[in-house]
Amino acid sequence: MAKSTTAPLEQTARLLDLVPFLLSHQGISLTDLAKHFKVESDVILDDLNTLWMCGLPGYTPLELIDLAFDSGFVTIRNAAPLAYVRTMSSSEIVALALGLDLLRENSEKLGVEQSNRIEILGKKLRDQLGAQISIIPNSNTAHRSVISKAITERVPVEMTYYSANSDRESKRLVTAYDFFRENDIEYFQGYYHSSRGMRTFRVDRIVAVSLSESIEMIPDFQVRKNESIRVDATLRTLDRASAEAFGLVLTDLRAGGSVTLQAFSPEWLIRSIMAGAGSLVAQSPQEIVLQIRQSIDSTMALYE
Amino acid sequence: MSRKSERLVNLTIALLATKRYLTKSEIFRTVEGYEGAPEAMERMFERDKDDLRSLGISIELGTFDPIFEDDAGYRITPSSYQLNLGELDGTDIALLSLAATAWSGAALERESTSALIKLASMGIDSDSEALSLLTPQVNVTDQNFALITEAIVRRSEIEFDYLSADLSKQLRKIAPYSMRGQSGSWYLVGLDRERDSLRTFRLDRIISQVSVSKKINTFEIPEPIPNQSGDEATEIALLRVRKNRGHQLRSLATLLESGEEWDEIRLSIVDSAWLLRTILWHRDDVIVLEPPALRERVITSLRDLRELHG
Numbered sequence: 001m002a003k004s005t006t007a008p009l010e011q012t013a014r015l016l017d018l019v020p021f022l023l024s025h026q027g028i029s030l031t032d033l034a035k036h037f038k039v040e041s042d043v044i045l046d047d048l049n050t051l052w053m054c055g056l057p058g059y060t061p062l063e064l065i066d067l068a069f070d071s072g073f074v075t076i077r078n079a080a081p082l083a084y085v086r087t088m089s090s091s092e093i094v095a096l097a098l099g100l101d102l103l104r105e106n107s108e109k110l111g112v113e114q115s116n117r118i119e120i121l122g123k124k125l126r127d128q129l130g131a132q133i134s135i136i137p138n139s140n141t142a143h144r145s146v147i148s149k150a151i152t153e154r155v156p157v158e159m160t161y162y163s164a165n166s167d168r169e170s171k172r173l174v175t176a177y178d179f180f181r182e183n184d185i186e187y188f189q190g191y192y193h194s195s196r197g198m199r200t201f202r203v204d205r206i207v208a209v210s211l212s213e214s215i216e217m218i219p220d221f222q223v224r225k226n227e228s229i230r231v232d233a234t235l236r237t238l239d240r241a242s243a244e245a246f247g248l249v250l251t252d253l254r255a256g257g258s259v260t261l262q263a264f265s266p267e268w269l270i271r272s273i274m275a276g277a278g279s280l281v282a283q284s285p286q287e288i289v290l291q292i293r294q295s296i297d298s299t300m301a302l303y304e
Numbered sequence: 305m306s307r308k309s310e311r312l313v314n315l316t317i318a319l320l321a322t323k324r325y326l327t328k329s330e331i332f333r334t335v336e337g338y339e340g341a342p343e344a345m346e347r348m349f350e351r352d353k354d355d356l357r358s359l360g361i362s363i364e365l366g367t368f369d370p371i372f373e374d375d376a377g378y379r380i381t382p383s384s385y386q387l388n389l390g391e392l393d394g395t396d397i398a399l400l401s402l403a404a405t406a407w408s409g410a411a412l413e414r415e416s417t418s419a420l421i422k423l424a425s426m427g428i429d430s431d432s433e434a435l436s437l438l439t440p441q442v443n444v445t446d447q448n449f450a451l452i453t454e455a456i457v458r459r460s461e462i463e464f465d466y467l468s469a470d471l472s473k474q475l476r477k478i479a480p481y482s483m484r485g486q487s488g489s490w491y492l493v494g495l496d497r498e499r500d501s502l503r504t505f506r507l508d509r510i511i512s513q514v515s516v517s518k519k520i521n522t523f524e525i526p527e528p529i530p531n532q533s534g535d536e537a538t539e540i541a542l543l544r545v546r547k548n549r550g551h552q553l554r555s556l557a558t559l560l561e562s563g564e565e566w567d568e569i570r571l572s573i574v575d576s577a578w579l580l581r582t583i584l585w586h587r588d589d590v591i592v593l594e595p596p597a598l599r600e601r602v603i604t605s606l607r608d609l610r611e612l613h614g
Contacts, residue, residue: 008308008309008312009309009312009355009358009359011309012308012309012312012313012355012359013359013418015309015313016313016316016359017418017421017422017425020422020425021421021424021425023425023427024424024425024426024427025424036420036421036424037417037421038417050309050310050313051313053310053336054310054313054314054317054336055314055317056317056318056321057314057318057334057335057336058334059336081317081320081321082313082316082317082320084320084382084385084386084387085386085387085422085425085426086360086361086385086386086387086422087360087384087385087386087387087388088360088387088419088422089359089360089415089418090453090454090457090458091412091415091450091453091454091457092415092416092418092419092422093419094412094415094453094454094457095403095404095406095407095412095415095416095419096400096403096404096416096419097403098403098406098412099400099402099403099404099405099406099407099416100399100400100403102403102406103399103402103403103406114395114399117395117396117399118399121389121396121399121400124389124390125389128389129457186489236612237470238470238471238472239469239470239471240467240468240469240470240471240509241469241577241578241581243471250467250471250509250511251467251511253471271585271586271587272585274584274585274587274609275581275582275584275585276581276584277580277581277584277605277608277609278605278608278609278612281612281613282613289613292609292613293610293613293614295587295588296606296609296610296613297610298587298588299584299587299588299606300603300606300607300610301588302588302591303591303599303602303603303606
C-alpha cells in the first residue's frame with residue numbers, strides 16, 4: 001500500500017536500496033520508481049533530495065552522489081560505494097522461501113527443470129537464514145488461491161477432484177461460490193455443471209485446479225448467492241469448535257446469548273448443530289428444529 | 305527530508321568505502337551529520353550503529369595495529385553487506401520474483417516488496433517467458449504472521465492471548481518452532497514454556513498482538529520437531545460406519561470388517577473432543593462400539609440434544 005510519510009529508519013533502508021536499483025534502471029520515470037517501491041511520488045522525491053546530499057567524506061561535488069531527476073526521469077552517477085545490492089533480511093528470505101514452496105505446489109504446471117531450480121533456490125535461501133526454518137505451506141494454499149480468484153472473477157474452474165465415495169479422480173467443471181469450514185476442514189460450495197446442481201467440495205481433495213475458459217452459463221436460480229438459510233439459535237455453552245464452524249465472531253460471544261447461524265446446506269447446518277452436543281440450540285425456523293429432532297431420534301435408535 | 309537518514313547513509317558510505325578501519329574521531333571529524341559535544345556525538349554514534357544493525361548491516365570492529373588497541377576502528381566489509389545468493393540466471397530471478405509476488409496484499413508484503421527491488425537491482429534480466437505459471441497467493445493477512453516468523457529465525461520467545469476451547473482467554477508463553485499452512489489456516493508449533501510440552505496454535509485464535517522477546521538465541525529447535533507430546537493415543541475406538549459414509553473417520557482408521565450395510569473400523573483416540581464432535585456430525589451413519597466411556601458420552605450428548613430441541 002502506498003504511504004506518504006515514512007520513519008527515518010525505513011527511509012534509510014529505502015535510500016540504500018535506491019542506489020543499486022537506479023544504477024540498473026537508468027532513466028526510469030519518477031512514477032515508475034514510486035510504483036516499484038510502493039510509495040507515493042512525493043516520498044520518492046524526498047528520498048532523491050536526501051540522497052543527493054550524500055556521498056563520501058569531503059562532500060564536494062566530486063564525492064557526492066550525482067542525481068538528475070528534474071525532467072521526471074532519474075539518472076544516477078558517482079554512486080560506486082553504494083552500488084552493492086544489500087543483503088536480505090530474514091523476513092525477506094522467509095517471504096521468498098515460502099513463495100517458492102507455493103510455486104512448487106503448483107507442480108503440475110512446472111517442468112522437471114523448473115522444479116529442480118526451485119528446489120535449489122529454496123535450499124540457498126534457507127542456508128542464508130543460517131537456521132532451519134520449517135514453514136510448510138500446504139498444497140491447499142495454491143489450490144485455494146485459484147478457487148478464491150475464480151469466486152472473485154466469477155469464472156468457472158476446471159478441477160480434478162478426488163471422490164472418496166467412488167475412490168476415483170474425475171475432471172469437473174465447477175462454478176465456485178464460497179468457502180466454509182467444518183471440523184477444521186475447509187470446503188467450498190459450487191455449481192457442478194454436469195449434474196446441474198450445487199455440490200460441496202473439500203479443498204484438500206482437489207488434485208489439480210485451473211481457471212476455465214468455458215462460458216457455460218448457470219441457470220438464473222442458482223446464481224443468487226444469498227440462498228443461504230438462517231437459523232436463530234441459543235449459544236448455551238461457550239464452545240470454540242461450534243462457534244468457528246459457523247464463523248461467529250469469537251470475542252463477542254457470551255453463554256446463553258442469541259446467535260444467528262447461516263449456511264448454504266440445511267443438512268450441513270443440522271449436522272454442525274448436532275456436533276456441538278448441545279452447545280448450540282436451534283430455536284427457529286420450526287422445520288429445522290423438527291429435522292434436528294428427527295436426526296437425533298434416528299441416531300439414538302442405533303443405541304437402543 | 306530527514307537529517308537522520310542522511311547521516312546513516314553517509315556513515316554507511318564512509319564505512320563501506322574505506323579500506324582500513326576508521327576510528328571514532330575520524331568518523332566524527334569527517335562524516336557529515338555528527339556535531340555537538342563529544343558525549344552527544346558518542347551517543348549518536350551508538351544509536352546509529354544499533355540502527356544499522358537492525359537493518360541487517362554489520363559493522364566490524366578492529367584495529368590496524370594490534371599493539372595499539374586504542375586505535376580501534378570501524379568498517380563495513382562489502383562481503384557482509386552485499387547480497388550473495390550464488391550464481392543466478394534470468395530464470396532464477398523470474399522464479400524468485402514470482403515467489404515474492406505471492407505476498408501481494410498479505411502479511412509479508414513489505415518484506416517481499418523490498419526483496420523484489422533487490423532482485424531487480426542485480427542487473428540480471430528476468431526471463432519470465434519460460435514461466436507460464438499461475439501466480440501463487442498466500443492467504444494470510446495476519447500481522448502476527450511476520451512477528452512469529454521473525455521470532456522463529458531469531459529464536460526469541462513469544463507471548464500472546466489465545467482463545468481456548470471454551471473460548472476463555474489464556475496468556476501463552478511459547479518458544480516458536482515452526483509455522484505451517486493447512487486447509488486454509490496457519491498453525492504455529494512451539495514449546496509451551498509453562499506446560500513444558502509441544503503445542504499447536506491456530507493463528508486466527510491468537511487474539512492479541514504477539515509480543516516478541518528482545519533476547520535472541522534463547523532456545524534450540526529440535527530437528528526433526530517431534531510429534532506432539534502429552535497427546536499420545538492410549539485408547540482405541542471401535543466404530544461401525546455405514547457403507548460409503550464417514551470418510552473423515554475412515555481416513556484415520558483401519559478397516560477391520562466389511563459387511564453389507566456397515567463396515568467396522570478401528571482408530572486411535574488422539575483428541576477425544578474432536579472425535580465426539582465428528583461422531584455426532586455423522587449422525588446415524590456411525591455407531592460407537594467401544595470404548596464404553598465414549599459410547600456413553602455419545603448417548604448422553606444425544607439425550608441432551610433431544611431434551612434441548614424437545
